[in-house]
Amino acid sequence: MWIWQEADWPNFTWQSDVLAPLLREVHFNQGLLLGRMSHQSKDEALNTTLDTLLANIIHSSAIEGEKLNAFSVRSSLANKLGVSESEPYARSEQSDSLADLMLDALPSSTESLKAPLSLKRILHWHRLLFSGDAGQSYLSNDILVGQLRGESPMQVISYQKRGRIDRPTLHFEAPARERLEADLTYFIDWFNQSLLDESLDPVLRAGITHLWFVTLHPMDDGNGRLTRLLTDLALAQGESQSIRLYAMSVSILENRQSYYDVLESVQKGQLDITDWLVWFLQTLNQSLLNTLADIEQTLSKTRYWQSFDQTQLSKEQSKVLNRLLDGDFELGINSGQYQKVAKVSRATATRHLAHLMELGCLVKTGAGGRSTRYKLNL
Structure with a gap:
């Protein structure tokens, strides 16, 4: 039985005593990071956002095995953010669309972060995700772009031996197409209402968002990237911080196999999602620690260069x-x-x-x- 087949789906439960120490550590490091970066100038903040958004785009695509031109994407982001570059790289329709996608999902003002989520907005993101040459190749393979998936069962399958299509391993099957609109409406309503729920820790809200949306798997392709985008939005909303300081997709890529393993395990389980939230919090915390280490290295360099002529x-x-x-x-x-x-x-x-x-x-x-x-x- 899949998790979405449970009678009480999607009323998730978790063991608060197990998560409490991890939550304390995450919140401490979030505060530490925000404090370290609070004295940035406007230009420094823009460059930090540029670097973080770039890392999220590149690494989120890499998780799915897609390699993007980082220089082109960076130039598109810089152009959209108004960051001047001494030697801008040639942009493409795809890189411009990916920049539009990130800046729509993670807008530059904290007020815009509170804009309600809608199915129309998610489908718009999907069209941006598969723009240009990438979109044409998907259309030629009968993959729906900017639309919910078709009637065929949505399954995640691998094969034990290369070329042995007669021995597939079924890792996951998403909810049936006929219930997808209702499931998505329920998710979107929860996402918007939970932003105002003071009893729900915002970091846990981001973890629930991730698991719930990727389990619905509403598109023919691009579900993982949209899931991580929604997760970034939930984290930004929880921090009330439009300037992005860390890229969780980097840490997910570093732990890609355990990411797939824990998702598969939880999606085959019951509604207690403690194991998923433990993995999510540990990975988020590693992202924060990596960014803090980078900042310390930068500060150490600055102090070092200032110590002599x-x-x-x-x-x-x-x-x-x-x-x-x-x-x-x-x-x-x-x-x-x-x-x-x-x-x-x-x-x-x-x-x-x-x-x-x-x-x-x-x-x-x-x-x-x-x-x-x-x-x-x-």
Whole structure:
């Protein structure tokens, strides 16, 4: 029996005592992240939003095995957000539509975030998702774009052996087409009303949104990407924050197999969705921690560069220091590696390294000779 066949569907339950410590950690890290980013200038906030939306688009598509041109999508997002680029990349109809999709789902004002969800809006997102050449290929394969799926059963199937179509494994089957409109209406009404429900934790609301919509699987294709888009919208609404600071799709991609495994397990189970919410909260928290780590690395770089006079550095020296700050050469860099990175002679490498030590940029490690390495003086 599938979860949607339960008599009380979709009245989900969960074990609050199991989720409580995870929720506390997520909320703590959300607050920490919002606090760290609260002093951004308008331009910095726009660039943060640009980077986050780009990461969500690219990684959400990658989860489904689709590789997008990141440079083209970035240029489209920058154009829509009004961010100037020194060397803008050529945009496409598809990249422009994906940018429109993200900015419609995650608008730039907190007031617009509260705009009600509707089936018309979801179908509009689906058309944007499959625009341009991508949309034409789907239409040629009789896949409905901007419409609910057809009458055929919606099943997720894999095969144990390549080419053995006689041995399929059924991972999931969505609700029948004849009940889809009613199921979607119920979901959309809940999504809009639950935004005002103070008794429902907004992070849990985002997790429920994800599981519920992907279980309905209302489209011929693109259900996963629309699900993650709705999840991002629910998270943004819960934070009352239009500036996106983290991309959950990055962490989902990193844990793609466990993502599919937990969905399959829960969709074959009963209405207690604790296991799904545990996975969701852990993955969301990892997204927050990754972003906090990136911010700390950026701050560490800033503090490091402010600790000495950069005008005394050559471009080769700056390049090597940046490589070290990015985490390359964890054990330190030796003279030979410096030569290769900076593309200088052995004598110049020796002179550069000595100069960097004099400035206090590097410290020497090792016993000397060939074992000598140089590390950042942090």
